[in-house]
Amino acid sequence: QKEVEQNSGPLSVPEGAIASLNCTYSDRGSQSFFWYRQYSGKSPELIMFIYSNGDKEDGRFTAQLNKASQYVSLLIRDSQPSDSATYLCAVRSGGGADGLTFGKGTHLIIQP
């Protein structure tokens, strides 16, 4: 059974600091990794995806992937109160368009 694990939090980070969100997955055949942000009562929205080992940066966001450790993370630099949300890690195993497996999400709170 494919599993994606995240610490549910809440993770509290002061404004302007770096927020670090972590995710582990069980299926070694996983190929693509996604971070979604979900505000309360809203639908998930894609922040970024990564499929190669290493770092991928997009603005204040950096995704990090380590396939050997089956670990993916999301760093948010210069955290803003508007970053307060639940962050969902999602994994896709196959090369085709099969469904994503989501973690339960980490609730992030940015303290002004």
Place this chain on the structure above:
Amino acid sequence: GAGVSQSPRYKVAKRGQDVALRCDPISGHVSLFWYQQALGQGPEFLTYFQNEAQLDKSGLPSDRFFAERPEGSVSTLKIQRTQQEDSAVYLCASSLVVGGLGANVLTFGAGSRLTVL
């Protein structure tokens, strides 16, 4: 349309009633997914369509759940004889292309919140 549209946004059903939830994906999107999200949980995969073909229904929790996409665009998720444990937000998502490492970028609808009394 500009985004994935779902209706109704809110549905209250008495236990035992049948409900139908509609999803109108982004025009031209080949892939369509249904997810179930319980309170405080991540989305759980229910089923997947590629055009009108239902390629994966392994996540449907019971035979009370049925989904269709007869013309390859609008999809309906039907739940028969609803139970309290069916209370959740039902999310529909679509994506443009099939295959490729990063191709499965899903755009989600706002969801249909089902409450079964």
